[in-house]
Amino acid sequence: MTDVLSLSDIHKCFGNVVALKGADLSVGEGEVVALLGDNGAGKSTLIKIVSGVIEPDRGSIAVNGSPVRIRSARDAMALGIETIHQDTSLAPHLSIGRNLFLGREPVRLPWLGPLAPIDFGQLRDAAASLLRRVGITKSLTAQTPVNALSGGERQSIAISRAMQFAARLIILDEPTNNLGVEETRGVLRFVGEMKAQGHSVLLITHNVHHVLQVADRLVVMRRGEVVAQQAVAGAGVLDIEGLIMGVDLTAEEPALA
Numbered sequence: 348m349t350d351v352l353s354l355s356d357i358h359k360c361f362g363n364v365v366a367l368k369g370a371d372l373s374v375g376e377g378e379v380v381a382l383l384g385d386n387g388a389g390k391s392t393l394i395k396i397v398s399g400v401i402e403p404d405r406g407s408i409a410v411n412g413s414p415v416r417i418r419s420a421r422d423a424m425a426l427g428i429e430t431i432h433q434d435t436s437l438a439p440h441l442s443i444g445r446n447l448f449l450g451r452e453p454v455r456l457p458w459l460g461p462l463a464p465i466d467f468g469q470l471r472d473a474a475a476s477l478l479r480r481v482g483i484t485k486s487l488t489a490q491t492p493v494n495a496l497s498g499g500e501r502q503s504i505a506i507s508r509a510m511q512f513a514a515r516l517i518i519l520d521e522p523t524n525n526l527g528v529e530e531t532r533g534v535l536r537f538v539g540e541m542k543a544q545g546h547s548v549l550l551i552t553h554n555v556h557h558v559l560q561v562a563d564r565l566v567v568m569r570r571g572e573v574v575a576q577q578a579v580a581g582a583g584v585l586d587i588e589g590l591i592m593g594v595d596l597t598a599e600e601p602a603l604a
C-alpha cells in the first residue's frame with residue numbers, strides 16, 4: 348500500500364544549528380504513528396516542514412506516492428494535511444464558527460470569487476453540529492469567541508476542524524500538553540475515532556502511556572535523525588523508554604554471586 352506521507356533524507360539547519368540531518372519518516376494509510384524523542388531531537392522541525400511552516404534545505408517529500416513541495420500551510424491543507432500545533436493554531440478573538448472554517452468558510456454567490464459573502468447561516472449550523480459531535484455540552488454557540496473556551500475545548504475545536512475537512516493526515520504536536528485528565532482522554536478518543544474513519548495520524552508526544560494506548564507504530568528521533576522504529580503491539584513502557592534513551596532497560600541484571 349502507498350504511504351500517505353513519506354519523507355526522505357530531510358536536512359535542515361538554523362544558522363550553525365543542525366536540526367535535521369537526513370531524517371526519514373513514513374505514515375501509512377489509516378496508521379497512527381507516534382513520534383518520540385528528547386527535547387531538541389528535531390520532531391517539531393520535521394512537523395513544521397510537513398505543515399508548510401518552513402522548507403527543508405534538502406530532501407524529498409511524497410504524499411500518496413507523488414513528490415510534492417510544501418511551501419505554505421495552504422499547500423499542506425490542499426494536500427490533505429492538517430496540523431494541530433501546540434498552541435492549537437486557533438484565532439482566539441474569532442468565534443468558534445469562524446475558527447472551524449478559517450479561510451474555507453461556506454459562501455453565498457460563490458461565482459463572485461473572493462468577493463462572495465460568507466454564508467453565516469450554514470456556518471452556524473455546521474458549527475452547532477460539530478460542537479455536539481465533539482461532546483461540548485456547555486451552552487456555547489457558534490458565535491462564542493474561542494478565548495472563552497478552556498484549553499481542552501480549544502483542542503477539541505482544532506481537532507474537529509481537521510476532521511471536518513477530511514484530512515488525509517492529521518498531525519498533533521503534543522496535543523495533551525497542559526490538559527486535564529478528562530480533556531486528555533477526549534483527545535486520545537479523537538485519535539481513535541480518526542483512525543476508525545480511515546484518517547492517518549502523526550502524534551508527537553513525550554507520553555509513553557499515550558503511545559501504548561493509541562499508536563500503531565512508534566518512531567524515535569535523536570539529534571536530527573530517526574534512530575529507531577517499531578510496532579507498538581506487544582511493546583511495554585520499558586521497551587519504549589529504552590528506545591528513546593538508546594539503552595536496553597529490559598536487560599536482566601545478573602544476580603550477585
Ligand SMILES: Nc1ncnc2c1ncn2[C@@H]1O[C@H](COP(=O)(O)OP(=O)(O)OP(=O)(O)O)[C@@H](O)[C@H]1O
Pocket residue numbers: 361364365366384385386387388389390391392393
Ligand atoms: N527557528 C530556530 N532557530 C534556531 N534553532 C532552532 C529553531 N528551531 C529549532 N531549532 C533548533 O533545532 C533543534 C531541533 O529543535 P526541535 O524544536 O525540532 O526539537 P524537538 O524534538 O521538537 O524538541 P521539543 O521536544 O523540545 O519540542 C534544537 O537544537 C533547536 O534549538
